[in-house]
Amino acid sequence: MGHCRFSLHCYGLAFLFLALHPINGDVSYSIPEEMKRGSVIGNIAKDLGLDLGRLSARKARIDTEDNSVQYSGVNLNTGELIVQERIDREGLCAKKASCVLKQELVLENPLELHRISIRVQDMNDNSPQFKEDSLKIEIQESAVKGARFLLGEAHDGDIGENSVQGYSLQQNDNFKLNVNTKAGGRKYCELVLDKELDREDKQEIMLLLTAFDGGSPQRSGTVVIHVTVLDANDNVPVFRESPDCCLMEQLPSPALIFLLITQMLTAQELYAALTIMTHT
Template identity: 75%
Template sequence: MSIFGDFVRRGLAFIVLFIHLVCGDVSYSIPEEMKRGSVVGNIAKDLGLDLPTLSVRKARIETEDNGVKYCSLNVQTGNLMVEERMDREGLCEKRASCVVKQEVVLENPLELHRINIHIQDINDNSPQFKEESIKLEIQESATRGATFLLDEAHDADIGDNAVRGYSLQENDYFKLNVKSKGIGRKYGELVLDKELDREDKNTITFLLTAFDGGSPQKSGTVAIHVTVLDANDNAPVFSQVVYKASLPENESIGSVVLTVSATDADEGVNGEITYGFDHVSDENQIFILNPQTGEVKVGGIIDYERKSLYEMQISAKDGLGLASYATVIIEVTDINDNAPFIHLKSLSNPIPENVSPGAEVGIFNVQDRDSEHNRQVRCTIQENVPFKLVPSIKNYYSLVTTGQLDRELVSDYNITITATDEGSPPLSSSKTIQLSVADINDNPCV
């Protein structure tokens, strides 16, 4: 009666599973770079669960896409602990909101709670310039008040921890004008405050400092080298302010994505244009820019699941250093390049031959890294076995019995589960599990 009663209770738990599908979200806010073992919050308290329940129902942390488990659960205390380093810049780059999603899974009955961990930025990056020095060539005929664009400093942090301003080392010829572009981005212009005389002084050197708004404040410097010579009075002009392109994630290396183009009204060396990326970033490793033709080509592996949109700043500089800038936006489209994968989360093995039809014997989780319809997955098992798959919460399935088992007729079952996505062409994967039927004393002596 105890074995039969246990499986009756499991059957009831399976029914309850469909009654308790409404699961609440729990949100926490923590600073990035918390040490491993740090306490994020108390799951038991925040979900209203008593501590014994966590252990009895096999409470654990899962990820929405079976990616990195950044947290772990201490079932003895109910504390949610930091398991892996969470670097906001690595996870979310410049996005204002950075959320790591984890899930609390409890069994018998199956219950799922989403955990949203908001990662707050700390000032762990200093402003940096693209180059170690900025070289400018300015004609001695330049008039007082003339402006010269300086390279923008970049800081991987956001908000107050990003670049807040610039300062210029005191010198006899130039002042600094700080301007804004985009949302919160700042750059500097040199303003000529005293007319130049090449015969008097043909080179001028001073420092430009970029500082952020964090506490404590961080800064970065670059040396400015000015060479005084004669007249280049036109900067290059791009044919477009913004260039846009779209390409599939399986685009071959070497393919031309787009071509930027700028013209300069000057002649000779003053009109010779060189193209370059505005600053060093991961995008510069994925795409290659021809400095002479302006062609942007695929230079590395593109993966939609890793990044679906690239935005880059490209400069056009003439022979004497005057420059203008354009934005390149490349959108990556998804293809069905990831097959579904099946994870066995729980399995009762062996199972007694008198188990009731409808009893839950296993739990599976199915994931597909693609997007939209390419990640929609159907799961099936072979026919002629007394089992079926029942969809549960999100991408979870329960394996349940459909008929009476008899160990004397069949003692083992090899069950193959197949997951197929809805991409074109569809991709699929399979997983085979072996279930044994345990004997009970259900036959009289003969």
């Protein structure tokens, strides 16, 4: 019996709540983000079958469910739901696939509520960006063809086709680009050595890497890759000239011998040679 009284009490509270907050139905709209203030979302009075002439008398207004930013308002003269504040999808929903703004139309005398769902569509209003303005890579000139060097990825505030879809590398003699896709669909790239490096020929290489999205119009972002070629011990010492010395069968004078041997003897060897010449 006590349980029954409790249940009736609960139903009574629920009925009282509904009586104070009648909800007569929902209405949904779909709009692109970044619409200008004053833009019309839809005619809410017509869509809900409300008496346009009584909107003002019933103090029609738009409330947000969490009392946050008032993104939309109602024009009491026309019954239109209009954009009141800038709607930035990325700021509102970040990377969520679905972005729905929930609000309520409130009418008084009698009190009446209507839920409003505004689905915010992503627009291609962000360009791909790299974390740094330039990437610095050091590569040994002894690196073999096919060696890979991770470049990372660009980031885009948009989602879906409006996010990063690919990369391209400036045409060059030594490198090509390899693009990979992570489990979540994000794309990153690697620099692949296509032709061996020679530091004696070129010590530094500058490349331009471009990331692009799939939006219309398409947006892109770039980063400069600065490749420094490190020296490897791949050359043997060589003389610039090979001194040739010929000894004639009959030498004309000790002075000529001195001149000849100074071209190829060390100081110690020269001293020994002069000592021998002096004693002969």
